[in-house]
Amino acid sequence: MYGVNGVPTWNFFSFPFSNHVQSAQGVALTVLSQKFSTATSHIQTLGLKDLAEFTESGVQEKNVKFPWRLKFVAPNALKNQFSDEFS
Numbered sequence: 001m002y003g004v005n006g007v008p009t010w011n012f013f014s015f016p017f018s019n020h021v022q023s024a025q026g027v028a029l030t031v032l033s034q035k036f037s038t039a040t041s042h043i044q045t046l047g048l049k050d051l052a053e054f055t056e057s058g059v060q061e062k063n064v065k066f067p068w069r070l071k072f073v074a075p076n077a078l079k080n081q082f083s084d085e086f087s
Contacts, residue, residue: 004029004044009084013074019046020069045069 002015003022009015021044024033036043052066 011082016073018071
């Protein structure tokens with residue numbers, strides 16, 4: 001996900017995807033963010049520990065190592081195949 005407010009284009013690959021998203025913009029989403037922050041200080045992140053905790057065979061790992069942030073960026077060749085406008 002790029003951000004809570006979405007993106008200003010129809011091109012799915014225009015912006016990078018990450019498990020850390022940008023801050024909410026606008027009154028309604030800012031108020032909602034403040035409410036969520038009463039439960040956790042990491043409201044704009046998605047944890048990755050659960051993805052790394054088990055092997056492909058379903059065996060639970062004891063010393064789990066996982067990245068804090070993942071960022072997926074589409075290559076320009078892929079981005080340029082799609083229009084920014086809905087047609």
